[in-house]
Amino acid sequence: MSKTPDSLENTLAAAERSAVENTRKALAYMEQYGIRPEGRVQPFLPPETRATTIDVLPYPHKTRQRVSYETAPGEFSALCPFSGLPDYGTVTITYTPGSHFLELKSLKYYLISWRTIGAAQEDITAYLYEDLRRHLPDAEELTVTTKYNVRGGIETVCRCTSDDQR
Numbered sequence: 001m002s003k004t005p006d007s008l009e010n011t012l013a014a015a016e017r018s019a020v021e022n023t024r025k026a027l028a029y030m031e032q033y034g035i036r037p038e039g040r041v042q043p044f045l046p047p048e049t050r051a052t053t054i055d056v057l058p059y060p061h062k063t064r065q066r067v068s069y070e071t072a073p074g075e076f077s078a079l080c081p082f083s084g085l086p087d088y089g090t091v092t093i094t095y096t097p098g099s100h101f102l103e104l105k106s107l108k109y110y111l112i113s114w115r116t117i118g119a120a121q122e123d124i125t126a127y128l129y130e131d132l133r134r135h136l137p138d139a140e141e142l143t144v145t146t147k148y149n150v151r152g153g154i155e156t157v158c159r160c161t162s163d164d165q166r
Helices: 005-031 104-116 121-135
Strands: 056-058 067-070 076-079 086-096 100-102 141-151 154-161
Touching (some): 067 100, 086 121, 121 141, 121 154
Antiparallel strands (some): 056 100, 141 154
16 A cells, blocks of 8 residues: 555654654753764654564574674664764674574665664664564574774774673
């Protein structure tokens, strides 16, 4: 069922209102700690609006293997919660399947869903890990690493691993 132009306009207007309200809340939160954005701020959506489903397929093999997925440079982005400008990075997911492995197309759509969301790089890495752990609860090990493009002369690499969660 396709949306009519009016319902599409209403959906877009609601999303814009949500983004503006979320941005206001995020700025008020940062203000509590004396952090103020510089320049123009673009609205962004909260992490709760990300895709929540990643399809998995059965892994019936007794053979253990390590699976690794890495996005190409520029394929992963989210928005800086201070400016609303895009933060580009590379996401690497490494795991040893238990009973299931990730279906790649749905993983791609999940990662793309972050493009309109504003959150700190460290928070995004934790969300990615938590979401993947929920979809692969019996994976023997799981590591999510994000490596963001250099900003202000600083390279940021964040890593969550199942070894650190024990």
